[in-house]
Amino acid sequence: MASSIIRSLGRNALSPHFTSPMVQKRLTSTVIQKPVIVDLSRELYHRCQNHPFHVPFIQTQWDTHQPKVAGNTTFRSASYALTMSDRSGTHVDAPKHFGPGGASIDELPLEDFYTSAIALDLSHVELRAAISVREMEEALEKAGEEIREGDTVLIYMAFNKRVGFDEPRWQHDFPGLHPDSVRWLADRGCKMFGVEAISPSPEGEMNFQAHNICGERGITHIEGLDHLEKVVGKGRFTFVGFPWKLRGGSGSPIRAVALFDP
Numbered sequence: 001m002a003s004s005i006i007r008s009l010g011r012n013a014l015s016p017h018f019t020s021p022m023v024q025k026r027l028t029s030t031v032i033q034k035p036v037i038v039d040l041s042r043e044l045y046h047r048c049q050n051h052p053f054h055v056p057f058i059q060t061q062w063d064t065h066q067p068k069v070a071g072n073t074t075f076r077s078a079s080y081a082l083t084m085s086d087r088s089g090t091h092v093d094a095p096k097h098f099g100p101g102g103a104s105i106d107e108l109p110l111e112d113f114y115t116s117a118i119a120l121d122l123s124h125v126e127l128r129a130a131i132s133v134r135e136m137e138e139a140l141e142k143a144g145e146e147i148r149e150g151d152t153v154l155i156y157m158a159f160n161k162r163v164g165f166d167e168p169r170w171q172h173d174f175p176g177l178h179p180d181s182v183r184w185l186a187d188r189g190c191k192m193f194g195v196e197a198i199s200p201s202p203e204g205e206m207n208f209q210a211h212n213i214c215g216e217r218g219i220t221h222i223e224g225l226d227h228l229e230k231v232v233g234k235g236r237f238t239f240v241g242f243p244w245k246l247r248g249g250s251g252s253p254i255r256a257v258a259l260f261d262p
Ligand SMILES: [Zn+2]
Pocket: 093, 198, 199, 200, 211, 221, 223
């Protein structure tokens, strides 16, 4: 509302000469009001774990504050070299990942990564378990929410609380969605769901099936989320996780965040 007022009024909108003190106060307070941001991304660091199908994340020093001189000025800068997969850390799969002919990450509209969202609490499931449709229905009921067309649905399995990032079994022991639960999400209009693990479903055949279903149903998922305990039981929020503009990419790291009204 305030931003459209400012757009229509132009750059003088905030000028005290242009608006009454009351309007001025309202515009100013609205413009600077920021949402509460919850970071849902995991940390990327040298040799951190990722899916064994993909290139590991390697971070090495390139520029180490050695002096550079121009005229009478010395500058000491640092930078790092990265080798990584287009699905390192917290990342989203593009349809291209699910099979030939799928859209690449740069072909997807940014609107797909700025959505209304809910989180479901499945933190009680056993490691390596496949979450059934019944369990999804119970979690949705417990959340007191509904899944709406275009929603992002984040699924908290407390996996990162139970298995540390640096434990080798972090790549294998995760629970996940039964393929029928992926279809259940798609049936309800969910366009993107998210999990903490490197895969949406338990390792092996079910994980391949879950990816194929995403391709068939025109939905996708985020892997490698963290801190989902901060958004379960909090009702509806805005999910934001923009991908990199990678030409022809099969996916992309994202900085996943939840936005709540202050
Ligand atoms: Zn995936």
